Amino acid sequence: MSLKSWWSNLLSSTPSAAELTDAALDSATGGALIQIEQLSKLYQEGEVRRTVFKEIDLTFQPGEFVVLLGNSGSGKSTLLNLISGIDRPSSGIIRINGVAITELDERSRTLLRRDQIGFVFQFFNLIPTLTVLENVTLPQELAGVSFHTAEKAALSLLTQVDLADRAYTFPDKLSGGQQQRVAIARALAHDPQLVLADEPTGNLDEETGQKVLKILLNLTRSAGKTLIMATHNPDIARSADRVLRVQEGDLVPVVMD
Template sequence: MARSSPLQTATSGSEPDNAQAFIQLDKLAKSFQEGMVDRQVLREITATFTAGEFVVLLGQSGSGKSTLLNLISGIEQPTTGQVTINAVGLSELNERDRTLFRRDRIGFIFQFFNLIPTLTVLENITLPQELAGASQGEVAKKAIALLQRVGLEDRGDAFPDKLSGGQQQRVAIARALVHDPMLVLADEPTGNLDEETGQIVLDLLLELTRSAQKTLIMATHNPDIAKLADRVVRMQDGHLVEDTRLGTAS
């Protein structure tokens, strides 16, 4: 009997039996070579996240938040340590399989939107899944439904430069959710928006992820956002210095 590969296990769509082990970070460290200097960015981070949690990574610029998100997503590989998601160790996957895992199971929302300027709103949302071989019609149907959820059902044919910053971020949220990921990572998603628009985008993101019981991990330096989280992980100089469970926010 042939053994299933780690990737096949990961993409089966099943949730782990033990929710406590949904995401496990085990002595995670990351360093970069800068000339003759080895710069340590993360220092042996160990933590476990449960399925369905809204976790805030709180810390100032340079504390290691974005690097940690990149390691959890598999965009970068740790220098030492392991990231395990849904019982799959990302370091056990080759580069291609890590890319497929990320494409199929993780949604990533960036501070600066990262929309393709030559594509329409609808095309920006559907392109990643169409490149993955999904049915164009089926993906478009899901994308249109998400545009309705984010209040942009009439802007599908518009190009990104015709949208406000808040509208562009709402498109980015729709793009991150169109493939129904089990995990959503957000790197300062309101950091490039004014306070009022940022609150609207944040409320929308929480509504969409909580209604679908998705795990959301968000990096921010804003303590007001942390008040809405189920759990706050405070980072400083590459260390995890505090891990506080606040209970499920209403």
């Protein structure tokens, strides 16, 4: 599958807002952006059943920066996929803005992702045949936004990540740090309330990673967005409002030094 097709599958759908049915709505979230109740996720690996999460309860508040800390394979990425509706839990409920995404069909989950969630990945997932500007506008265009409107938002964000002068450059002409800054602009172009970042500095050297992290934090905090970041790096965790260690099927609060 090409990267463009992958992005299309992730974000492109044309359900109406009415498909977020009353049955999926619940206002009793206590002001939380995300509310997770009794969430479990199991995988069957041959004859072995692996428990990734077991009956966890958790909330994320608007504007909060939360780090999910843990080793590779601990379940950090799985939780991000569950929150975004890419993956389905074995049991339990996840609500975003009062919408129980675990009760939505696939097309409605796609609509919610498209409108409310931005993604930043370890591997930048830029489409090599598109320019920087076209990469940033792509998710909006898949959502039906006119190119003129998408271009205006994209150029503004590229200015904020200090890459306006590279708007018509192709990704292979950029450094790793520059490509990740493009990915950040792409994640924020549709003004999502929630940003999910999966090891966003994991493919960068320490100095470049720090610069990219600073840009991501500045842009999300200044706009009051919720940022949930998966990482194995405790230095990144020290910048967070809250740190949760993913271990043994649970999420354990951590107090950083």
